Amino acid sequence: MTDPILDGYNTLDNLTQNETKRFEALKVAFHIAKAELYGSQLNAIMDAPLEIDLAKDARAFNHIVTGDQTEINPDDREGMRALTREIVQSNELAVRNLEFASASRRQALKDEYLSSLSPFQRIAFFRDGSLETRVEEYVINRLDERLG
Amino acid sequence: MSAYTLSVADIRDVGMSDYATRSVMCDPSLDFETRFGPKGGGGRRYFEYRQVLRILRDFPKFTPQMQTELATIDQSRRLKGKE
Numbered sequence: 001m002t003d004p005i006l007d008g009y010n011t012l013d014n015l016t017q018n019e020t021k022r023f024e025a026l027k028v029a030f031h032i033a034k035a036e037l038y039g040s041q042l043n044a045i046m047d048a049p050l051e052i053d054l055a056k057d058a059r060a061f062n063h064i065v066t067g068d069q070t071e072i073n074p075d076d077r078e079g080m081r082a083l084t085r086e087i088v089q090s091n092e093l094a095v096r097n098l099e100f101a102s103a104s105r106r107q108a109l110k111d112e113y114l115s116s117l118s119p120f121q122r123i124a125f126f127r128d129g130s131l132e133t134r135v136e137e138y139v140i141n142r143l144d145e146r147l148g
Numbered sequence: 149m150s151a152y153t154l155s156v157a158d159i160r161d162v163g164m165s166d167y168a169t170r171s172v173m174c175d176p177s178l179d180f181e182t183r184f185g186p187k188g189g190g191g192r193r194y195f196e197y198r199q200v201l202r203i204l205r206d207f208p209k210f211t212p213q214m215q216t217e218l219a220t221i222d223q224s225r226r227l228k229g230k231e
Contacts, residue, residue, distance in 0.1 A: 011198050011199070056198065058151035058153075058196065058197065058198070058222070059226070061197065061198040062197070065197075065201065065215065068219070070223065071223070071226075071227075
């Protein structure tokens with residue numbers, strides 16, 4: 001009767017016109033929340049799998065089918081941010097993607113700090129053992145600055 | 149509460165036929181969670197609304213009203229522990 005195709009895709013194939021409209025609106029809100037939370041850290045290749053995860057979420061699917069806004073409201077920024085964070089954190093590939101982006105960003109900041117020092121300063125900090133802590137402080141400050 | 153909220157009894161209660169109910173029970177593509185009673189008896193299967201809906205929509209007697217009723221049951225069971 002029903003073909004056992006890939007789960008998730010199958011759910012999306014079965015939507016009516018109104019449901020598709022609601023899903024589109026939800027997707028837009030989801031991508032805005034994703035951009036607010038993670039900026040450019042998440043690769044564009046993760047968009048499609050995360051959209052499927054969004055449709056598979058029971059609260060989101062209930063909103064898509066009934067239009068009920070008790071649990072999910074696309075206009076509620078805080079609620080959308082919480083939902084987006086939950087969906088991204090539960091996707092293993094997305095988490096790995098974020099970890100990698102964070103590691104490469106840290107390395108870039110570290111290089112930036114070391115190149116800003118003069119060779120004499122670098123040697124002096126290295127000799128008194130404060131180079132590592134200074135680098136860490138700089139990286140943390142820059143990351144906080146970006147988040148704030 | 150997990151997303152597995154609907155049992156076949158719920159599908160029967162909204163007015164679907166025995167045939168429809170059985171076809172949900174026997175569909176191999178469905179994920180389900182089995183929950184037992186307080187004394188370990190029963191063992192009822194619970195399904196996800198989004199997966200069940202896809203099967204029920206193939207039945208001509210499945211109405212939008214039934215769809216809304218199932219959605220309400222699903223939502224109320226998910227929200228049960230949160231209040």
